[in-house]
Amino acid sequence: MKIAVKTPIAELDGDEMTRVIWSMIKDKLILPHLDVKLEYYDLGVKERDRTDDAVTLAAAEAIGRLGVGVKCATITPDADRVGEYSLKKAWPSPNGTLRGILDGTVFRKPILVKNIKPAVRSWVKPIVIGRHAYGDLYKAVDFAVPGAGLAELVYTPKGGGEASRVKIHEFSGPGVVQGMHNTDASIESFAKACFAYALSEKTDLWFAAKDTISKTYHARFKDIFTEAAAARGDALREAGIAYRYMLIDDAVAQVMKHPGGMLWACTNYDGDVFSDMIASGFGSLGMMSSVLVSPDGAFEYEAAHGTVRRHYYEHLKGNPTSTNSVASIFAWSGALRKRGELDATPEVTRFADELEAAVIGIIERGIVTKDLVALVEPRPAGYESTEGFIDEVAASLGRRLAGA
Numbered sequence: 001m002k003i004a005v006k007t008p009i010a011e012l013d014g015d016e017m018t019r020v021i022w023s024m025i026k027d028k029l030i031l032p033h034l035d036v037k038l039e040y041y042d043l044g045v046k047e048r049d050r051t052d053d054a055v056t057l058a059a060a061e062a063i064g065r066l067g068v069g070v071k072c073a074t075i076t077p078d079a080d081r082v083g084e085y086s087l088k089k090a091w092p093s094p095n096g097t098l099r100g101i102l103d104g105t106v107f108r109k110p111i112l113v114k115n116i117k118p119a120v121r122s123w124v125k126p127i128v129i130g131r132h133a134y135g136d137l138y139k140a141v142d143f144a145v146p147g148a149g150l151a152e153l154v155y156t157p158k159g160g161g162e163a164s165r166v167k168i169h170e171f172s173g174p175g176v177v178q179g180m181h182n183t184d185a186s187i188e189s190f191a192k193a194c195f196a197y198a199l200s201e202k203t204d205l206w207f208a209a210k211d212t213i214s215k216t217y218h219a220r221f222k223d224i225f226t227e228a229a230a231a232r233g234d235a236l237r238e239a240g241i242a243y244r245y246m247l248i249d250d251a252v253a254q255v256m257k258h259p260g261g262m263l264w265a266c267t268n269y270d271g272d273v274f275s276d277m278i279a280s281g282f283g284s285l286g287m288m289s290s291v292l293v294s295p296d297g298a299f300e301y302e303a304a305h306g307t308v309r310r311h312y313y314e315h316l317k318g319n320p321t322s323t324n325s326v327a328s329i330f331a332w333s334g335a336l337r338k339r340g341e342l343d344a345t346p347e348v349t350r351f352a353d354e355l356e357a358a359v360i361g362i363i364e365r366g367i368v369t370k371d372l373v374a375l376v377e378p379r380p381a382g383y384e385s386t387e388g389f390i391d392e393v394a395a396s397l398g399r400r401l402a403g404a
């Protein structure tokens with residue numbers, strides 16, 4: 001008897017090696033056990049091209065409407081890809097489009113197994129990074145100052161009124177100058193998504209900035225987070241989780257001695273830097289999952305890695321591949337667990353737990369793909385093919401569901 005999933009899930013298919021993995025996961029791990037309606041959107045680059053990217057907009061609408069989506073990695077076309085796939089143009093990044101429409105924040109979470117030791121000894125629980133993906137350095141304007149002169153910031157109110165100006169620096173020789181911005185609306189959405197994630201995952205929330213130095217700019221971030229925490233006081237207490245504000249240097253020092261198990265909300269630049277530090281410290285890209293959370297509580301799950309192009313070209317030549325499917329499998333389990341929670345169907349949530357336990361269990365028995373061989377202790381004697389690994393998960397999942 002298959003487990004019934006009450007509400008449909010938006011399924012976003014993708015490109016290259018991850019698309020190959022995607023159909024294996026569906027056929028071997030999901031559809032044999034679940035009676036689930038998948039609202040299918042093909043975000044493969046050819047279909048985006050054929051529909052002039054309308055399929056991406058339709059997928060975003062579906063995630064907002066259904067509340068849960070699961071997405072395969074997709075190509076963000078550059079000039080090379082336009083040639084390779086004969087595209088009409090270099091369509092924008094689907095992830096950027098989805099993030100923009102859903103006004104979402106991306107959270108990256110490492111998948112932990114006992115036989116891969118993080119580079120930092122104290123890390124025993126995942127450290128999740130939430131990166132504010134708007135503004136600051138990434139929307140900054142700057143220029144080279146040629147020589148002596150005055151640089152100022154000027155704000156002119158819309159519709160008239162007096163401009164305000166502040167001196168940046170009185171240059172006595174050449175230098176550089178930069179102007180950057182953020183908006184209350186974007187910071188508020190970011191804070192909202194971070195609290196939504198923390199409450200959904202029952203995890204503590206850290207936010208860090210440098211308000212002692214940046215007494216207006218960073219202080220605005222701090223104030224918005226403080227207000228968001230105050231507005232959710234009861235919910236946080238009920239969930240038994242804490243919100244902490246720290247100076248960024250203090251947060252960095254503490255994270256190196258911390259057991260983990262928190263969401264670390266980062267400003268745009270900090271998130272760029274620290275998400276790569278955390279990913280590398282925990283092991284492999286193939287073990288990093290990712291979820292986009294909108295401020296009004298829609299969730300889209302995916303792997304953090306790309307379409308693994310190099311492996312796909314081997315696959316096309318007919319050569320065996322050993323691509324890690326763990327983050328893609330966890331995209332499915334994440335979406336199903338959230339669906340189960342929202343629908344109040346514990347049997348669906350339990351299926352998600354069993355699927356993840358099956359994956360972790362076989363890795364802990366030393367059954368791995370090639371990327372993990374050098375990381376797992378003791379070192380495995382060999383490795384599985386892409387499909388071989390998924391078959392092992394399928395067999396273990398089958399035994400678990402049968403209660404054996």
Ligand code: NAP
Nearest residue numbers: 073074075076285286304305306307308309310323324371
């Ligand atoms: P990638 O897919 O992240 O892979 C880069 C390299 O990392 C691979 O060649 C492989 O190393 C290793 N790797 C990544 N994931 C792995 C996995 N699951 N199992 C084993 N090894 C893994 O980046 P890419 O190949 O340079 O990019 C391909 C396309 O992905 C690009 O068109 C880009 O636009 C897109 N992309 C999409 C997303 C997304 O949709 N979320 C994110 C990033 C990139 P080895 O070659 O050493 O084995």
Ligand code: MG
Nearest residue numbers: 271272273276
């Ligand atoms: Mg980075």
